Amino acid sequence: xxxxxxxxxxxxxxxxxxxxxxxxxxxxxxxxxxxxxxxxxxxxxxxxxxxxxxxxxxxxxxxxxxxxxxxxxxxx
Amino acid sequence: xxxxxxxxxxxxxxxxxxxxxxxxxxxxxxxxxxxxxxxxxxxxxxxxxxxxxxxxxxxxxxxxxxxxxxxxxxxx
Amino acid sequence: xxxxxxxxxxxxxxxxxxxxxxxxxxxxxxxxxxxxxxxxxxxxxxxxxxxxxxxxxxxxxxxxxxxxxxxxxxxx
Amino acid sequence: xxxxxxxxxxxxxxxxxxxxxxxxxxxxxxxxxxxxxxxxxxxxxxxxxxxxxxxxxxxxxxxxxxxxxxxxxxxx
Amino acid sequence: xxxxxxxxxxxxxxxxxxxxxxxxxxxxxxxxxxxxxxxxxxxxxxxxxxxxxxxxxxxxxxxxxxxxxxxxxxxx
Amino acid sequence: xxxxxxxxxxxxxxxxxxxxxxxxxxxxxxxxxxxxxxxxxxxxxxxxxxxxxxxxxxxxxxxxxxxxxxxxxxxx
Numbered sequence: 001x002x003x004x005x006x007x008x009x010x011x012x013x014x015x016x017x018x019x020x021x022x023x024x025x026x027x028x029x030x031x032x033x034x035x036x037x038x039x040x041x042x043x044x045x046x047x048x049x050x051x052x053x054x055x056x057x058x059x060x061x062x063x064x065x066x067x068x069x070x071x072x073x074x075x076x
Numbered sequence: 077x078x079x080x081x082x083x084x085x086x087x088x089x090x091x092x093x094x095x096x097x098x099x100x101x102x103x104x105x106x107x108x109x110x111x112x113x114x115x116x117x118x119x120x121x122x123x124x125x126x127x128x129x130x131x132x133x134x135x136x137x138x139x140x141x142x143x144x145x146x147x148x149x150x151x152x
Numbered sequence: 153x154x155x156x157x158x159x160x161x162x163x164x165x166x167x168x169x170x171x172x173x174x175x176x177x178x179x180x181x182x183x184x185x186x187x188x189x190x191x192x193x194x195x196x197x198x199x200x201x202x203x204x205x206x207x208x209x210x211x212x213x214x215x216x217x218x219x220x221x222x223x224x225x226x227x228x
Numbered sequence: 229x230x231x232x233x234x235x236x237x238x239x240x241x242x243x244x245x246x247x248x249x250x251x252x253x254x255x256x257x258x259x260x261x262x263x264x265x266x267x268x269x270x271x272x273x274x275x276x277x278x279x280x281x282x283x284x285x286x287x288x289x290x291x292x293x294x295x296x297x298x299x300x301x302x303x304x
Numbered sequence: 305x306x307x308x309x310x311x312x313x314x315x316x317x318x319x320x321x322x323x324x325x326x327x328x329x330x331x332x333x334x335x336x337x338x339x340x341x342x343x344x345x346x347x348x349x350x351x352x353x354x355x356x357x358x359x360x361x362x363x364x365x366x367x368x369x370x371x372x373x374x375x376x377x378x379x380x
Numbered sequence: 381x382x383x384x385x386x387x388x389x390x391x392x393x394x395x396x397x398x399x400x401x402x403x404x405x406x407x408x409x410x411x412x413x414x415x416x417x418x419x420x421x422x423x424x425x426x427x428x429x430x431x432x433x434x435x436x437x438x439x440x441x442x443x444x445x446x447x448x449x450x451x452x453x454x455x456x
Contacts, residue, residue: 004319005319006306006317006318006319006322007147007317007318007319008318008378009318009372009377009378010379013082013083013305014082014083014084014085015080015081015082015083015097017101018082018100019100019107022104022107022108024322024368025361025365026361026367027322028326028360028361028362028364028365028378029357029358029360029361031323031326031356031364032350032351032357032360032361032364033325033352038351038352042352042353042354042357044356045353045354045355046108046354046358047108047109047114047378048109048114049118049121049354050118050119050121050122050125050128051121051122051127051128051131052107052354052355052358053108053109053118054105054122054128054131054132054135055131055355055358055359055362056096056104056105056108056358057101057102057104057108057135058104058106058131058135058138058362059358059361059362060104060107060108061100061104061135061138061139062138062362062365062366062369063365063368064100064139064142065138065142065369066365066368066369066372066377067140068085068146069145069372069373069376069377070147070372070378070379071111073085073142073145073146074084074085074146075086075146080227087161087204089158090158090159090160090161091156091157091158091159094158094176095183098180098183100187113196122184123184123185123190124185124190125197126194126195126196126197126198126204127197127198127200127203127207128205129181129184129185129194130181130204130207130208131207132178132180132181132184133177133178133180133181133184133211134207134210134211134214135186136180136183136213137176137177137180137215137218138214140176140215140218141214141217141218142171142174144161144218144221144222145221149218149221149222150160150161150222150224151162151222158293164257165234165235166234166235166236166237167232167233167234167235170234170252170255171259174260174292175257176262198260198272199260199261199266200261200266201270201278202271202273202274202277202280203273203274203279203283205257205260205261205270206257206274206280206283206284207286208256208257208260209253209256209257209260209287209289210283210286210290212256212259213252213253213256213290213291213294213303214290216252216291216294217289217290217293217294218297219257220237220294220297221273221297225237225294225297225298226236226237226298227238227298239399240384241386241387242387242388242389243384243385243386243387246386246407249410250408250411250412250446254385258383273455274412275412275413275418276413276418276422276424277422278422278423278425278426278429279425279426279431280418280431281409281412281422282409282412282426282432282435282436282439283435284408284412285405285406285408285409285412285439286408286411286435286438286442287412288408288412288441289404289405289412289442289446290441290442292404292443292446293442293446296389296449296450297449301389301446301449301450302388302389302450303390303450306439307397308395310393310394310395310410311393311394311425312394312454313394313416313448313453314455315455319400320431328398329437330437330442330446331398332402332436332437332438332441333433333434333436333437334418335399335402335440335441336402336426336427336433336436336437337427337428337433342428346428346429346430346433349429349430349431350430350431350434353430354443355431356430356431356434359431359434359435359438360434361453362438363434363437363438363441366438366442367441367444369445370441370444370445370448373448373449373453374453374454374455379389
């Protein structure tokens with residue numbers, strides 16, 4: 001990918017950090033499967049499945065560990 | 077989401093930190109599937125399944141690692 | 153939950169720390185499914201299944217990482 | 229369990245640390261299912277299954293992270 | 305493998321670090337199954353599967369934790 | 381096992397560290413199932429399966445986290 005989508009891991013608040021973790025999780029999917037039509041077709045497979053949603057939340061948790069550490073946990 | 081639900085990772089006690097980890101785990105699901113009716117429909121799929129509950133507990137464990145580190149493990 | 157079940161992450165020994173990690177893992181399940189009768193019914197699903205037991209051990213391992221770090225690995 | 233099986237996370241060598249990680253992984257299983265006959269019966273389910281063995285190796289990897297950190301990676 | 309593919313974990317930007325994490329994830333697969341024809345044949349199994357893509361994103365998240373720590377989170 | 385296979389976690393380069401992470405992942409399997417004939421028989425189950433390869437890459441990622449930390453990320 002040639003566009004810049006991740007200039008920094010720093011965010012102003014924990015909540016923005018959590019949302020960055022979601023972006024990272026989606027980018028991990030998109031790098032593996034860049035075809036947008038396929039991604040759209042697969043959405044119900046995980047978004048309407050308890051297992052799929054828990055797995056998505058797990059990836060977000062892993063990426064949030066990274067973003068939170070980068071921000072020194074927004075300790076102030 | 078425009079509401080503020082995560083102003084800080086700091087909590088007064090380890091137990092509140094664990095409960096924040098649960099909130100983070102649920103938010104990870106909700107960002108992926110915002111439709112409340114779908115989420116309600118899927119609840120039995122994981123809450124009445126041993127595998128689903130173990131997977132949920134795993135996501136909580138990952139988020140608790142983050143919250144506990146943010147709080148310096150409440151070492152006092 | 154209103155009772156206090158996690159006043160501290162500190163334990164006297166690594167073994168007590170491991171047992172606290174088990175408590176955390178079970179609490180992760182119980183917060184997700186508070187109904188004790190359902191939990192009892194589901195027990196054979198994981199306790200008599202190799203996959204279920206390995207998954208349980210994985211959650212314990214994650215929580216033990218947190219407890220061990222909190223205790224500076226009981227280096228003394 | 230009343231016996232002492234984990235007096236310390238410190239080991240003389242990385243290899244002993246890896247073996248301690250295996251012990252921790254097995255203990256996680258045994259605390260969840262203490263019945264030895266059941267554990268014996270389940271053994272082929274994971275020891276003769278590629279997925280089961282990879283999952284077992286994953287739990288060992290998580291516990292080895294803990295043991296290695298406790299020992300400052302045996303940097304000497 | 306005799307070629308040099310990983311001279312350093314350092315990258316100029318977080319985004320290059322994320323892309324290095326993808327490389328590490330693919331290399332983990334390739335060391336396990338070096339046969340390129342088999343890998344090509346298996347691609348639809350994960351790239352057209354929601355579970356497969358989430359699992360791929362999870363491995364990337366784990367490797368990104370390593371790369372980000374190596375780079376001190378590009379704090380500058 | 382009585383042979384010495386892990387004298388140190390230190391390696392000269394990140395790439396050798398990644399290869400050590402692969403060794404650790406395989407050893408985790410081999411300690412659980414020491415029978416070489418069984419291991420050979422199971423190889424197609426994971427090496428010809430997208431899920432199996434992703435899971436293998438995940439264990440390698442976890443062990444690489446440990447090896448990379450041990451080597452201070454080869455920052456030099």
